[in-house]
Amino acid sequence: MDTYSFLRELADSWVLLAMVIFYIAACLYAFRPSARAANEEAANIPFRNDGEVQSQDMEAK
Incomplete structure (x- = not known):
């Protein structure tokens, strides 16, 4: 797996989840x-x- 695909999958799942949790907090x-x-x-x-x-x-005035 090349670096781009790995980072793309990471951003699509775990980073998105972390951003949603941070926003709610x-x-x-x-x-x-x-x-x-x-x-x-x-x-x-x-x-x-x-x-x-x-x-x-x-x-x-």
């Missing part, structure tokens, strides 16, 4: 209940300084 890790606060904080990062920007706009 990453999803479970990201959506675990204890990470809710960290996820909400990260989701609100773009809006963190909105109050400051609005008050600066009001002062400029």
Whole structure:
């Protein structure tokens, strides 16, 4: 068996299985209940300084 065929069979079976297991583990890790606060904080990062920007706009007028 040449190297290409061996690597092709390996990627088609075991590497694919490893990638699927890694993906499921990453999803479970990201959506675990204890990470809710960290996820909400990260989701609100773009809006963190909105109050400051609005008050600066009001002062400029």
